[in-house]
Amino acid sequence: MGEAEEKLRPSLSELSGKERSTRSPFRRRDFSLFWAAGAIDGLGTCASSLFLPLILLGAGYPAGLAGLVASVALVSGLVVSPVAGVFADRWPRKPMMYAAALVAAGAMGSVFTAVALGHVVLVHVLVAAAVEQAAGAAYGAAASGTIRRLVPAEGYARAIGSLQARDQAVQIVGPTLGGVLYQLARWVPVLADAVSFLLVAALSKAIRTDLTPEREAPAGSFTRDLGEGLRFVWAEPFLRFVVVWTAGINALLGALYFHAVFASHARGAAPSSIGLILTLSGVGGLLGALAAPWLVRRVPAARIVTGASWAMVPTAAGLAFASRTWAYGLLLSGVSLIVPSVVVVLQTRAVLVTPDRLLARMGTVLGTAGQGVAVLAPVAAGVLVAAYGGRTVAWGCAGGFAGLALYATLKAGLVSREAP
Known part of the structure; x- marks a missing residue:
């Protein structure tokens, strides 16, 4: 075999690395x-x-x-x-x-x-x-x-x-x-x-x-272990970013969904039509999740997070002008299409930066922060729609998305930084 041909042939480690990176997890x-x-x-x-x-x-x-x-x-x-x-x-x-x-x-x-x-x-x-x-x-x-x-x-x-x-x-x-x-x-x-x-x-x-x-030391008291998980999340700049971004997105998305439901009901939409909103949103989320791994392999992580964050702003603003149920559904479907790629980027890096002995605590802290804020979304949406009208709520959510997008842009370096 000639030297030139030998140089052109990829090494076994390179082949196996490429094969592992594209291999379906379902083969496991x-x-x-x-x-x-x-x-x-x-x-x-x-x-x-x-x-x-x-x-x-x-x-x-x-x-x-x-x-x-x-x-x-x-x-x-x-x-x-x-x-x-x-x-x-x-x-x-x-x-x-x-x-x-x-x-x-x-x-x-x-x-x-x-x-x-x-x-x-x-x-x-x-x-x-x-x-x-x-x-x-x-x-x-x-x-x-x-x-x-x-x-x-x-x-x-x-x-x-x-x-x-x-x-x-x-x-x-x-x-x-x-x-x-x-x-x-x-x-x-x-x-x-x-x-x-x-x-x-x-x-x-x-x-x-x-x-x-894995544990580096014997288990301490419950409160010490709980505090260790909270301190780790707060001390890690990237995880602090995830807490803020996730809590904000969950609250705003919940408010948008219920705003669409309440506004459609106020316009006299039938329950089946209102159900269409959630169906279209779910389909958008499914398509976004299926496409997320492909997108993550081809687009830099920071660009995905900042681009998706800014893309939600006009989508939310569009709800202020929507007057038909199918329009609400399509706009929310667009938001749901965008979010999964960001979730994949953030969760992947969160796993990489967290020691094995803290993975469960990290996951529950992030999950509780996001879900805890989302619990208030239905009540907030109902009160705000009744008090100010659906258009005002949609503009308010668009402003909230713009604030999160600006925050994501300022913190983009945390997302692109190599995990230890």
Whole structure:
């Protein structure tokens, strides 16, 4: 073989590196199990959570008390999440995942039994929904520390993108599936949720990879470990940026979605038309998540974050001039199309800059910060639309997006900096 030909041939390490970077994460058995567990979990939860209030209404409880179930369940998950993050960085994560799934299965199984027997009691349903959300938070905390073990570093973007696509697809299919099951019988969605948790437990237990977190020192007190996670996130400039950007985006997106729903209702739109808004938004999010890994491989990370942040400004402003339901849906679909690529960039780098022993705490801190602010979005949107009108709210959200885009532009160096 000639010297020139030898120089032209790439080395084995270069070939293997390129192959690893383009290889689908689904070729890894344990990642496929993890992905499937999350999909089944999401479908089961969507199938039941939307219809628990209807079950209470059918049992004769007033709408206010029925709505209380969803609120209490959501708050319980937010409260438990940081606590679960501490234990997920102490304990073996795989047993924690399937134990949490079994607890959730027991909670929903008890509701199924009550509904099937015709003995629905508000306190029982309330406690069961709170336990399910708390168990889900524990599962999520343990799961947030697994991606580093399941795929190599060069595959993080594709893996996180596939998880984003999964979650978007679940949000589209789940409510429809729940509606179909509810038509069969009131107890069917709850039974499906309980069975889904059993499947999640089985899939989690089947993962062979050791998911036990690394620890540099024996576990300290609970408050010290919790404080360590909070201090790490706040001390790392990039993670501080993620907290601010994610919380702001979640709040503004939530306000936009509910603004579109309230404004459409005020214009006399039918419920089916209002549902079209959420469907189009979900489809946009799914397409964005599917395209995100491809885009992340070809466009610099800082350009994705700043470009997407600025692109949301005119989209939000366009809602101020929208007057038809399909226009609301298309504009929100555009926003949903943009967000997943940014999420993939931020989550990938967050995993890279965080030590393994802090992954779960980092994930729960970021998740709680984002979701905690989003909880206020429905109330804020309703009050603002009633007080100032939909157009004013849309302009306000556009201004909020502009502020976040300016912040992202000023902090672009944090995103482009190489991870340690």
